[in-house]
Amino acid sequence: MTARTTAAPSVSNPIRAFRRAPASRKRRVAGLLLVALLTLAISACASSSAPASSQSTPVAGNRLKVVATTTIVGDVVRNIGGDAIDLTVMLPAGADPHGFEPAPTDIASVNRANAVFINGLQLESFLTAMVENAGGDAKIVAVSDGITPIEGTEEHADEANHDEQEAHGSSDPHTWTDPNNVIVWVDNIERTLSELDPADAGTFAANAAAYKAELQALDKWIREEVATIPEANRKLVTDHAVFGYFANRYGFQQTGAVIPGYSTLSEPSAQEIAGLEDTLRSLAVNAIFVGNTVNNALSQRVADDTGVRIVPVYTGSLSEADGPAATYLDYMRYNVNAFVSALAN
Numbered sequence: 001m002t003a004r005t006t007a008a009p010s011v012s013n014p015i016r017a018f019r020r021a022p023a024s025r026k027r028r029v030a031g032l033l034l035v036a037l038l039t040l041a042i043s044a045c046a047s048s049s050a051p052a053s054s055q056s057t058p059v060a061g062n063r064l065k066v067v068a069t070t071t072i073v074g075d076v077v078r079n080i081g082g083d084a085i086d087l088t089v090m091l092p093a094g095a096d097p098h099g100f101e102p103a104p105t106d107i108a109s110v111n112r113a114n115a116v117f118i119n120g121l122q123l124e125s126f127l128t129a130m131v132e133n134a135g136g137d138a139k140i141v142a143v144s145d146g147i148t149p150i151e152g153t154e155e156h157a158d159e160a161n162h163d164e165q166e167a168h169g170s171s172d173p174h175t176w177t178d179p180n181n182v183i184v185w186v187d188n189i190e191r192t193l194s195e196l197d198p199a200d201a202g203t204f205a206a207n208a209a210a211y212k213a214e215l216q217a218l219d220k221w222i223r224e225e226v227a228t229i230p231e232a233n234r235k236l237v238t239d240h241a242v243f244g245y246f247a248n249r250y251g252f253q254q255t256g257a258v259i260p261g262y263s264t265l266s267e268p269s270a271q272e273i274a275g276l277e278d279t280l281r282s283l284a285v286n287a288i289f290v291g292n293t294v295n296n297a298l299s300q301r302v303a304d305d306t307g308v309r310i311v312p313v314y315t316g317s318l319s320e321a322d323g324p325a326a327t328y329l330d331y332m333r334y335n336v337n338a339f340v341s342a343l344a345n
């Protein structure tokens with residue numbers, strides 16, 4: 001179905017209605033006429049631009065409408081979909097995905113979408129209510145589907161945080177901190193886009209192959225970089241438990257987190273803060289890595305108490321477009337460089 005075929009009948013009806021209508025109705029009908037004419041104009045533009053488009057998208061208005069929740073999911077989707085999709089990224093740069101509350105415009109874009117890509121593993125805690133409200137018939141796809149999640153807390157709980165983390169009993173949603181998991185994302189995204197738009201499947205496959213090669217190169221680069229950090233120093237203390245997949249892949253320990261657990265939404269008790277401070281002192285950890293999506297007052301307090309320094313990293317969001325972590329690949333390079341500078345000596 002194209003815009004052109006739907007526009008034609010809706011133009012003729014308002015014109016006839018306008019001519020016959022009493023004066024009191026003419027203003028409202030004129031509004032309808034304007035909408036119809038705009039629709040006609042837009043479809044005319046789309047038709048005239050068709051020869052310039054690729055063969056697989058003969059009418060620009062036919063591009064898949066795709067929504068991605070976080071900036072990180074959005075960047076990966078953009079790398080696979082390219083110009084063949086019309087992409088809306090829901091969260092602005094710097095927004096905390098754990099605490100994000102969608103606006104009516106977000107619900108409207110989900111309602112119009114053919115596909116909505118979410119991180120999954122309950123990163124987007126707002127999502128269930130939003131999807132229920134949005135209606136529409138978008139295919140909802142969790143890009144993390146197929147990744148074996150880190151469950152519970154045993155991987156990285158210190159004594160003080162153990163009970164609290166166990167109480168949450170959730171899966172770690174931050175799958176993207178290992179680029180090998182993002183290769184799974186790419187497969188999920190490519191499969192979904194190709195099912196919805198088979199005509200562009202060749203483009204999606206080529207884009208996916210090129211991007212996977214970049215992810216493999218990133219993985220190799222990370223292994224080389226972390227090799228410069230003495231094994232005893234490979235300890236990550238963060239604002240919340242965000243780097244579990246990275247730690248498992250590259251031989252780090254998540255030694256502790258200011259907010260114990262996988263979400264930024266819980267609050268640590270005074271006892272938990274004291275326990276973390278003891279850990280920092282006893283293990284001679286020299287840095288707390290604090291993300292761009294949290295208020296860092298609590299981390300600053302722990303840093304002040306222990307003499308450990310705060311090192312800024314990117315966690316739940318990319319940077320603004322003109323910042324140092326505007327793509328997922330740059331986000332990973334930025335964070336690894338921060339780990340190496342803080343821990344290599």
Ligand SMILES: [Zn+2]
Nearest residue numbers: 242262263316
């Ligand atoms: Zn998080």
